[in-house]
Amino acid sequence: MSGSSPFPAIAPGARLSERVADTLSAEIRSGRLRPGDKLPTEPELAEQFSVSRTVVREAVSRLKSIGLVESRQGSGVYVLEASIPPLSFDASYAVSKEAVIQMVEVRRALEAEVAGLAAQRRTAADVQAIRDAIATLDQAVQAGGDGVREDVAFHRAIAEAAKNPFLLSTLQYLSRFLHGATRVTRANEARRGDFARQVRDEHEAILAAIEDQDSAAARAAAFNHMNNAIRRIEEADPAFWRQEGAVLARALMVDRAPDAPR
Incomplete structure (x- = not known):
C-alpha cells in the first residue's frame, strides 16, 4: 500500500x-x-x-x-446508511472479568457451530490452512509474541472452511469486541505453562475432528475449548485482574481487529 x-x-x-x-x-x-x-x-x-x-x-x-x-x-x-445501530456496551462494565467471560460465551455459541460445519464442508486445502495457522501461532509464541493475531487467523481459517458467509460476517461484525476478549485470554494463558499447553491441545483436537469430518466431535471440541477458556479466566490470579487483565479488557471498548477471534 x-x-x-x-x-x-x-x-x-x-x-x-x-x-x-x-x-x-x-x-x-x-x-x-x-x-x-x-x-x-x-x-x-x-x-x-x-x-x-x-x-x-x-x-x-x-x-x-x-x-x-x-x-x-x-x-x-x-x-449505505446503516440498517441497524452499531453494537456498543457500557464502558464501565466492559472492563470487568464478567464481561470478558460473557464475550467468550458468545464465541462458544458461534464457534461450536462453525467448527461443526467446517467438519462437514472442509476441503483438503482448508485442513492444510488450519494446520498452517496452528504452526504459525506456535512460531509466534516461541518468538515471544502474544499470538493474538495468529490465534484469530486460526479461527478465521475454521470459519472459512464452514463455507457460510453469514456466519463469517457475524464474526466479522463482532470482531472488535471478541478481539479484545482474545487479548485477555491469551495474556492470562501465557502466564502459566499448563494453560498454554492446554490451548495447544484443544486447537489440535478441533483440527483432528475437522480433518476426520466428524461434525459432532468438532462441535464438542470447539465448545470444550471455549468452556476451558472461561475456566482459565476464572482461575486467573487476582493480581492479573488488578494489573494486566484490566488494562487489556479495556480493549473491548477501543480495539478493532480485521478478523474473527480465536
Whole structure:
C-alpha cells in the first residue's frame, strides 16, 4: 500500500480480497467512511492497497453482499446508511472479568457451530490452512509474541472452511469486541505453562475432528475449548485482574481487529 493511502495497512492472514474488505468494513463501521461517501475508484483502491483490480472487485462485492455499499450506474460505489445501530456496551462494565467471560460465551455459541460445519464442508486445502495457522501461532509464541493475531487467523481459517458467509460476517461484525476478549485470554494463558499447553491441545483436537469430518466431535471440541477458556479466566490470579487483565479488557471498548477471534 502506498505511503499516501488513507487506509490502514491490511493485516496478514486470509485472502487478499477478504483483508481489503475487512479493512474497508472497519472504516465504514467506525464512521470514518460515512453513509453517502463515495469509495475511491477501483484503480485507486488497487493502488492504495497494492493489490490487483480483481482483488478490489471481489472485496467490494463482499461489502455489497453484507449491505455496506452499493453501486450506482455510471457514478461509482457508495457507502449505505446503516440498517441497524452499531453494537456498543457500557464502558464501565466492559472492563470487568464478567464481561470478558460473557464475550467468550458468545464465541462458544458461534464457534461450536462453525467448527461443526467446517467438519462437514472442509476441503483438503482448508485442513492444510488450519494446520498452517496452528504452526504459525506456535512460531509466534516461541518468538515471544502474544499470538493474538495468529490465534484469530486460526479461527478465521475454521470459519472459512464452514463455507457460510453469514456466519463469517457475524464474526466479522463482532470482531472488535471478541478481539479484545482474545487479548485477555491469551495474556492470562501465557502466564502459566499448563494453560498454554492446554490451548495447544484443544486447537489440535478441533483440527483432528475437522480433518476426520466428524461434525459432532468438532462441535464438542470447539465448545470444550471455549468452556476451558472461561475456566482459565476464572482461575486467573487476582493480581492479573488488578494489573494486566484490566488494562487489556479495556480493549473491548477501543480495539478493532480485521478478523474473527480465536
